Amino acid sequence: MTLPTIRPGRPGEYDEIARIWMESWTSTGLTPRSDSLLSDLRARLRREIDNGWSLFVADDRGTIAAMLALHLPTLLLDQLMVAPGHQGRSLGRHLLAFTREQLPDEIWLKCVRENDKAWRWYEREGFVFEKEEPNPATGFMMKHYRWKKR
Template sequence: MSELIIRPARPDEYDAIARLWMESWCSTGLERPSDTLLSLLKARVPREVAGGWSLYVVDDGGALAAMLAIDMPKLYLDQLMIAPSHQGRSLGRCLLGFTRELLPDEVWLRCAEGNEKAWRWYEREGFLLEKTQADPVHGRMMKYYRWKR
């Protein structure tokens, strides 16, 4: 593995970011990869950036290893997705540290209730559960967390 660099995402990378997002999300076992899901994510990435996301990638010698989407005004870590080929290498902890540099006093996030590995990790990282609620779009139960300095 070469030197990993966290940098802002470029528009020409949005399709590759959508693919990474799908592969990471599906690695949880909560959904299966599909052309439909990939199309939805390809449409969502530029829409979310236009809506306020600060979008970053972890660049591993030209290959995308992870994505990070933050809504700065809302103090919200929206997406932290690690490519399956790069999972288990502490990239999540690195990106969470980067997020805390950008949002040093408070960070909010949500996590699918069925993604136990993720929400248990966030709890170990100091996030406190605020509420559990069904997502109005897809109905999946979501756990809402907050970290405060």
Template sequence: MPKIIIRPARSDEYDQVARVWMDSWVSTGLEDASDALLEKLRARVPMEVEKGWSLYVADDNGKLAAMLALHVPDCYLDQLFVAPEYQGNSLGRQLLAFTRQHLPDEIWLRCVRENEKAWRWYEREGFVFEKEQVEPMMGRVMKYYRWKKSA
């Protein structure tokens, strides 16, 4: 079986990226899959790339297994979503290791408070909780985390 490769996303893959994002988000149980949600994510991907996302995919021999979006100048891990059929196989850890190569000293991120599986995972991976704050655009409470390289 070929090894999954993490590489920059191509613009012709943005629809697939949006699908992975939706399927992974829906797997949290916090929202149902819908055409409206998929359209929202399809519109958001190129807009976020234009605003500075470094967008990567985990490519499993032509099938997208995950998406990763970083704001490198801000040391911000914006999105990390693994397709449901790839969850539980350390792909998230591979993506986090890849993130640490690009942001070696410090990383911050936000996580929806109700997505306990995700924020507990980040805590196990060395991220420290900083605060909770309502995200006005989403109307959800977000937990803020930070990881800093050990001295």
């Protein structure tokens, strides 16, 4: 199986990228799908890009299979979201390898504590737990992780 191509997200794709973000996030069971959530993610996507996100997509022969948002100045992997229909195919690992090319020495990320599938995966991928803090905007308790090149 050929892995999707990772490339920059395009402005004309922002609505689709926000939809992939919502589908991936709601697949965790922590938040239900809703039109208001999708609207919030569409607005946040544009706001975060204006604030410095580097936005990438995994393009599977013309279909967006995943989104990746990096904030390079702060070494932050902000979002790695794989569409439910593309999960379990090593796409997350492919996106993480791409992230390590962009941030070769150190990467920070935050993960919702209740999303144990995600944080356990990051731990298996070499990220080390640093601390927990609540997200003031969402109320979720966030686990902070760091990966550092050896």
